[in-house]
Amino acid sequence: MSKISFCPRCATPLTSVFDGGRDRQACPDADCGFIHFGDFSIGCSGVVLREEAGVSKALLIQRGQEPFAGTWQLPGGYVENDELLSLAVEREIEEEAGVSAKVSDVVAFRHMLGGPSSNVYMIFRLDYVAGEPRYDGVETADAGFYSLDDMATMRGVQNISRWGIEQAILTTPGSGLTLDTTGTRMPRWQVFGLAETDPAVWQQR
Ligand SMILES: [Zn+2]
Structure with missing residues (x-):
């Protein structure tokens, strides 16, 4: 994963934190909270x-x-x-x-x-x-x-x-x-799924 030295949000030098099972570069400023997940x-x-x-x-x-x-x-x-x-x-x-x-x-x-x-x-x-x-x-x-x-x-x-x-x-x-247009829709979300070939299957649920 690419290395960066400074927080792109607040320019604080980044430190290493253990997050999600591996070490990642993160901003030590708690108000900022930036974590570098990669490019x-x-x-x-x-x-x-x-x-x-x-x-x-x-x-x-x-x-x-x-x-x-x-x-x-x-x-x-x-x-x-x-x-x-x-x-x-x-x-x-x-x-x-x-x-x-x-x-x-x-x-x-x-x-x-x-x-x-x-x-x-x-x-x-x-x-x-x-x-x-x-x-x-x-x-x-x-x-x-x-x-x-x-x-x-x-x-x-x-x-x-x-x-x-x-x-x-x-x-x-x-x-x-x-693109799903029938299920739960959230603003700024798009959900894609396989089209159901038999509408009766949906009705049985
Ligand atoms: Zn920061």
Whole structure:
């Protein structure tokens, strides 16, 4: 875990405390209470599906900048610290590719160690709403809707993106983790769960 020396909230030198089964860096100022759990980040991306002539196509963008300039990937980005997941992915897709879409369900996620932070990368399936793919020529070099057959002949489609698209195209929409709108809801919470296939099961409870 990365080491930091001073409290990012109050600049007091950090000390080591035993918390949650291991030593962690913590602020000795009781009023502050900061504990350094480590560096974490959440990425989100979306498989926006659109039918063209009976074929399912997914929105892809081509990276215009390093790292991996020229490769194709799902539109997405980092979730802001004060932003809920489903809103983050819809915002990123609109900003990056000019397409408005609505979250359907979570089809996959990846957890990765070894980068600058411990990173969770969520892949959502979204319903296309409006807009034609656009690119800015700087961050993005191209954008469009492509089928799995198209991708078989395209160079530089990122593996994690292709895998997410397969998860989304080859499974039933809504069969992944869906945003719960029926259970107990708390402000600033989002709860995702598997959709119940048989409503009668719920009624028997
Ligand atoms: Zn502090």
